[in-house]
Amino acid sequence: MRRWIALVLLSLGVSMIIVDATIVNVIVPVLVRDLRLTSTDTQWVNEVYSLVFAALLLTSGSLADRLGRRRIFLLGVGVFAVASVACALAQRTPALIGGRVGQGIGGAMILPTSLSLINATFRGRERGIAFAVWGSTIGATAALGPLIGGWLATDASWRWAFGVNVPVALVIVAVLPVVLHESREKVRRPGLDVLGSLLSAVGFAALVFALIEGRTYGWWSSIRPFDLGGFAWNAAVSPIPVAFAVAALVLGGFVVYERRRQRTGRAVLLDLDLLRIESFRNGNIAAMVVSLGEFGLLFALPLWLQYTLGYSALRTGVALLPLAIGSFLASGIAQPLTGRLGAVAVVRLGIVAEIAGVGGLGLVVGADTPWWASAVPLLVYGVGVGLATAQLTGIVLAEVPVDAGGQASGTQSVSRQIGSALGIAVLGTVLFSRLQAGLAERLAGTPGGDRIADAVGASAGGAISGLAADPATAAAATAARLALAHAASVTAYTAAGFLLLGLLATRTLGPPRTSARLEPADAPAPQQSR
Template sequence: MSDNQKQSTATQPNPKRWFAMGIVSLAVSIIIMDATIVNVILPVLIKDLSLSVSEAEWSNSIYALVFAALLITVGRMGDLFGRRRLLLVGIVIFVAASVLAATSGTGTMLLTARLLQGVGGAMILPSTLSTVNAMFTGRERGIAFAIWGSTIGGMAAVGPLVGGWLATDFSWHWAFLINVPIGIIIIVGTILWVPETRDAHAQRGVDIAGIALSVLGLSAIVFGLIEGQSYGWWQTDAAPAIGNWSWPFDLSPVPVAFALGVVSLIAFVLVENAKARGGRPVLLDLGLLRIRSLRYGSIAALIVALGEFGMLFALPLYVQSVLGFTALNTGVLVLALAIGTFLISGGTAQLGRRLGGRGVVRLGLFLEVVAVAGLALSISATANAWVLAAWLFLYGVGVGLATAQLTNVIMVDVPVAQSGQASGLQSTVRQLGSALGIAILGTVLVSTLAATTAANLNDIKGVDAATQEQLVSVVKQSAGAAIPELSSMPGSSAAVQTAAESAMVTASRVTTLSAAGVLLLGLLATVGLPAAPVRREEAPESDAVTGKSRSASK
């Protein structure tokens, strides 16, 4: 490219940038949709593939966990080798993994496919955000960030509707196969309209130690949270086995996993700081956390994702096992959330000018807390669907306000040259929050469900201890999905099914209230956000395509 061409690229906005924004939004849509699409078809998957409760939780968590573990790494790859290239590779992997998921006949095959989807998604998300950051400047950048953030919030709710419709009218397989035609559109649109961008100043080299420690630390902690109820939180209740080998100790592997995770993450911080001081390549420049908006915004994003995805894991199980909703009915119910998000998204820019970024984020989180608490208090064996939908609509309004503006607040003070790492960091904490939300609140749901079912069965005459243990195990292992057929089991009755439904109501209410508490913590975390983030100066930014200063090239 000649100097004149470079100068033209640096000074003139990309004429195809809004077409590219549409393709970028579509790419974000499918990976966010697949983060929630499994929630609504989970009861069907549990029955069809005979999933255990651990496999049911892992079907969501493994996607979010791999996503979180790889985001920073692949975000850096995009900075070095090209973000459009990374986006294309990610889409190909994601579509191939979707085909594998659709053809799964066992839980193991499904989890493998979800893991590969996480790899593809981890390539897609940071490349899209960094591309948006590089394509737009000034006021347009704020609008583009709002679109990007609203897409995340809205598609998290559209996923259950699409999954429910496909699972009810066709089969659950199509909940994954739908990604194939969408993926083809994204590939063609990316080639036609999305510009190639990279960070010309990014330090070359791969931080193998940082990658290994971050993946090990995050994986070990999520493993412990999900498997604690299966293997035991301290003493070994059931020994994990691989082939002919089984866990030989009385101490459960769960506390060992927690200890390994904490030690690995501490080592990660120490190694990254040491490498940065020595001028060597690092996976994550921890110095970015000195940017106040990025630091506190990331904390809020992690906590918010934890509450949101934990709640969306529990809600479909409750409405299908207790209220008798089909997968499609469940998707329509959750659509209220998406409607709230999309309706408010158009007004976030005006609110932002009046209240400031922090004010809009706080307003959104406050509405989320109120809505989820109201939803929890409305949960019952005879809950009105319109009441549940109203709370979800209000929650969607909160998501539309908070998510879009939170992205803008997090990235507003980050130099373009570091946008790849920053976008990787903020996306990582969101996905880590999703994995932790499913793991923590999923554990709350299942453990409360099992304990309450056992207590309720104690009040029913004629149910002996052995039958009670079997019934509790069925309810627990299916995360409540088996409740509608419980009365037909040997030794069971309509009274037993009613007792299990009552236990599911209690467990869902406790889990949803816990989600409201988590969101309240996210609201408190916004105290550290700057009151009025200062808009970046456009002149000294490095152009993401040429690596030259825009002011110098004018």
């Protein structure tokens, strides 16, 4: 019974970081008003969390193996809670951004350790159930974030969007040590891989920054200046190709350095021999490709709901609820399906459901879509996310030694984060390029049409309400709504295409019943200590 209580607490920890990753997008307009954020401030409040989070995932997972997975998880929950208080109390922009940095650090400690703790605690059929709950938590809370943020921004204060994390964290810190034993690697190599940690952090941060900010600063030529802490980049070449180059060089150096340390028997951040495990290597590739289409679409849907259909932040969250419901439903059917079909078959079934749901959204998205028309596709999409995420995670970790669970979980989390960032980059580019081009076509011959199209594109649709309020530009607002709806539809079809690639990538996972061989149901539980 204790381990199931522990699973609930681990899932609550994951829910904090997933909700926080989505909730800020909803409360940004209120932050701009209350803290007088500039466009650059807004960008960093949003993105610094993702950058720090991605940079430290591998380091946190590896440290958890050495120092104790429960210890690092609880430390991460504490850091996240303190950083949330700092965000909630922030009176100026630097304090808010600093709090978001702290949340990124805490989140990077929570996510991979939650996975490795589940991997170390559960066996056989119970492990499949535990991963199903964990995977459904991610899908459901990703959809609940906008609802919670919209409710708090509308009826309370944006500060509670951060403050709600504190009671959750207190419960986790108080109860988890009572119900969950500590686990760590049994054989410890000498030394700490400090340089490896630094190289991985710099490399992954540069890569995620380039993927997320390519549209903002230009993929090659600069389209706006880059400012950070007094440093200004004003060159003709965008900082994005430089960031890609830094990521390639640093991560390449990381691999060489890790291989060299491993040959001398010293501790490494990532045991590269793990990549020889077929299920781990191919599972990570499939997870990254699937993530391209899974969560990139969640970037586009709120924009369509708010700026085309005119929904409030709260109503937008309610409209996305079927996704959360579908993900929760998946947790109940995932294990019986896995027992009958095998984990690989359930992953493929989940991705097929995601393709059907996303394709259905592409069909129903329009300028006057009723609320119920998107509910069924979102429900199907949520079921698919719940099925695919949980079982794919189980496949990735199935043959990994428990001693390496932290670094393996960190690697899998990094793969998903990179896939998600790439999905947002590509789908965001598709959405905004189609919005701007489509509106320019609709306003061709209209005085100031190009300027209006540029403004709507630059604001991600936010300028539509201002256009609608002015009788002189009301017709342009109608055209903008139609253009945004069409762009969102094209984006949904593009996401479905990525998911189809993810389905093809699962061919490397083997036949559908492979999971029966991979699942180490009879493996002895690791020695654990308080």
